[in-house]
Amino acid sequence: VAQLQRPELAYMNGKLVRWEEAVLHVGCEAVTRGLNVFEGVKAYWQPDGSLSIAMPRQHYERLARSAKLLHLPCPVTYAEYVGAIDQLAGALAKSDRDLWARTTLFGVSGHWGEDTVADLIVTAYHQDKSPACPIHMGVSTWRRSADIALPPRIKTGSNYEVSRLARIEGRAQDCDDMILLNSAGRVAEATASCILMVRKDTVYTPPPTEGALESITVDVVEALAASLGIAFVRRPIDRTELLIADELAICGTLHEITLVKSIEASPIYGKTPVLGALQNRYLAAVRGEQPHPAVEMVALASVKSAAT
Ligand code: PMP
Structure with a gap:
């Protein structure tokens, strides 16, 4: 299970930190009232050897909508958001596994909606490349x-x-x-x-x-x-x-x-003629075997190519 993994590093406070140091204070709203919004983003190895994240723009925009609804200021631009995932993936990616990144805005200071400050924290976990069984x-x-x-x-x-x-x-x-x-x-x-x-x-x-x-x-x-x-x-x-x-x-x-x-x-x-066809087409699109205009894949520049 992804979140039982203990990766070496996490992204916190604008930089990579050792897993043991990625901690929040007991007094912050993220801990006392669970103030956070998050996105899970999936990265797939592509035929050209790059590791690409699927639809980061949509994930960033939904993160910003969730933050707005909870009156949590979003501290990062889209470019900084992708950059944070890129930095962590660059340190953790393995060519035989896909990656799933949890990108969370935690409420690290403020009180009952006053002076709220959020920090983007990214953790990433390795994933099997094969799709799940029924x-x-x-x-x-x-x-x-x-x-x-x-x-x-x-x-x-x-x-x-x-x-x-x-x-x-x-x-x-x-x-x-x-x-x-x-x-x-x-x-x-x-x-x-x-x-x-x-x-x-x-x-x-x-x-x-x-x-x-x-x-x-x-x-x-x-x-x-x-x-x-x-x-x-x-x-x-x-x-x-x-x-x-x-x-x-x-x-x-x-x-x-x-x-x-x-x-x-x-x-x-x-028989699954309809959902089976959609499943195959989805996987072909995210894996870059058969791109689709609705499936934007963004290559992570810090990740070393897996191409031989
Ligand atoms: N519902 C819930 C409760 C979820 O956690 C998710 C996963 N993010 C979804 C639906 C599916 O959303 P998406 O396709 O954007 O991953």
């Missing part, structure tokens, strides 16, 4: 919070307490991941990814107003579907629709497109 999912009794409570649109650590409870619940039921319903009982998302459902050759996903994060991968899937001539619709999804879906997957930066083989007591995974 998974078994459950439906959690925990609910995705509402826009008027802890808005799911804000990608803040506190929003993942519900995901954590759902995963603990799921482990007791031998589920690989859990679906979170919204307060109306309709499908919101999974614990750290969005839902893609196929019925009669059309891909459906719940919109953010149903409690899903504004997902970068969902936007990409929509563009890839258009290129492949696959119908794609954002609309509310009932729980019972999941049980009779033709195909089901979770999608996100880290999970890419991971197929679902069963949900609760219902098997789903058999």
Whole structure:
């Protein structure tokens, strides 16, 4: 599991620091009230030997939106954001593994929204290059919070307490991941990814107003579907629709497109002509084998080429 790794270095306070020194003070709002917003960014080795990050502009813009909603000043420009990931990746990248970077703005000083100061901290973890096998999912009794409570649109650590409870619940039921319903009982998302459902050759996903994060991968899937001539619709999804879906997957930066083989007591995974095609096209795009205009890959200049 990525975050059980202990990489040698992290990026903090504008520079690389040793892992043991990447610490926050107990008095800061990041610790006392969990004040932070973050993005997970994936880097893939390309056929030309470069290591490139997928869609950094979209990640930076969503980080800035999350920060704005929490009144957390964003201390870095887009160029500084990419530069921070680049610097850390330059020190940690290994040619036989992809990389996943967690880029977090922690509230390091200020009090109840006054004089708030944030610091960009980047940690990075090695990832297997092979896509995940089809998974078994459950439906959690925990609910995705509402826009008027802890808005799911804000990608803040506190929003993942519900995901954590759902995963603990799921482990007791031998589920690989859990679906979170919204307060109306309709499908919101999974614990750290969005839902893609196929019925009669059309891909459906719940919109953010149903409690899903504004997902970068969902936007990409929509563009890839258009290129492949696959119908794609954002609309509310009932729980019972999941049980009779033709195909089901979770999608996100880290999970890419991971197929679902069963949900609760219902098997789903058999033939996956639609989601299988989207999965292959997505992986070909991020790995640079078959670029797509909706998938911007930005090469990291500090990373030594893996080309022979
Ligand atoms: N929902 C949640 C709760 C997530 O953590 C993620 C991963 N960032 C997603 C959805 C998928 O978002 P994205 O495609 O932008 O990675």
